[in-house]
Amino acid sequence: MEFFTTAFALTALLLALAFRPWRLLGHTGLVSPLLAALVITPWLWALPWLHHMPIQLQLSGACMITLALGWPLAVPVLCAVALIVGWVAPVTWQQQVDMAVWLGIVPATLSFLLGMGLRRWLPHNLFVYILGRAFLGTVLCMFVTGALSQWTGHALAAAVAPDLAIVARWLIAWGDGFLTGMFAAIAVAFRPQWLATWSDDLYIRPPDIER
Numbered sequence: 001m002e003f004f005t006t007a008f009a010l011t012a013l014l015l016a017l018a019f020r021p022w023r024l025l026g027h028t029g030l031v032s033p034l035l036a037a038l039v040i041t042p043w044l045w046a047l048p049w050l051h052h053m054p055i056q057l058q059l060s061g062a063c064m065i066t067l068a069l070g071w072p073l074a075v076p077v078l079c080a081v082a083l084i085v086g087w088v089a090p091v092t093w094q095q096q097v098d099m100a101v102w103l104g105i106v107p108a109t110l111s112f113l114l115g116m117g118l119r120r121w122l123p124h125n126l127f128v129y130i131l132g133r134a135f136l137g138t139v140l141c142m143f144v145t146g147a148l149s150q151w152t153g154h155a156l157a158a159a160v161a162p163d164l165a166i167v168a169r170w171l172i173a174w175g176d177g178f179l180t181g182m183f184a185a186i187a188v189a190f191r192p193q194w195l196a197t198w199s200d201d202l203y204i205r206p207p208d209i210e211r
Contacts, residue, residue, distance in 0.1 A: 002094055005101050012075055012105045021073035029193030033068040034077060041065070041081045045099050046089035059172065060145075062107040063138040064180040068187070070196035071112040078104030102149040110141040115197060124202050130188065133197075135181030142173035 024030055043050075044059045066074040082100035085091055091099075114137045122128050146169030187194045 016072045016075035019072035033194045037065045042084040046085045049089035060103045063111040066108040066111045107141045107145045134184035138180040139173045139177035142176045
């Protein structure tokens with residue numbers, strides 16, 4: 001399982017780098033959210049090792065980072081976040097890989113796929129983006145990721161019953177959803193250039209004028 005997790009992380013990283021996502025930084029305002037992700041997210045991921053808790057769950061922020069940076073740029077940033085966690089918390093290399101996959105790459109990938117589905121099958125408007133993709137979409141992606149990680153044997157630290165663990169993952173998914181939805185709403189209103197997945201032309205269309 002450790003080999004599979006490492007291989008999955010490397011495959012996703014190489015695929016993301018193949019799109020040369022660094023090109024986005026020279027033409028958009030994504031430098032600020034990228035730096036914020038590298039500074040803030042490691043502390044969220046490292047929290048269980050910095051503060052003892054009976055159920056060691058942490059916020060991910062991966063869906064929020066994916067909305068801001070896009071999937072190709074979010075994946076290497078999330079891998080970098082996992083490396084930074086090793087500097088601020090006593091974690092092993094395999095724990096860093098697990099965090100990169102289950103707190104970063106998997107929810108980011110699910111968020112990307114969900115976003116593509118919403119753009120294809122639902123109307124393009126502000127409420128679908130904020131409520132559907134940013135808020136409820138994040139809740140769904142984080143819960144599915146948590147369930148998959150538990151099903152594949154990446155159980156919570158400490159002896160926690162599986163039923164209690166899945167309930168805890170459901171609740172923490174709502175925390176990620178609220179934060180992502182709030183960030184998306186604020187960014188759309190004041191800093192749309194911080195969202196690589198947002199487009200005024202796509203989501204805010206002037207009403208048709210009858211002739």
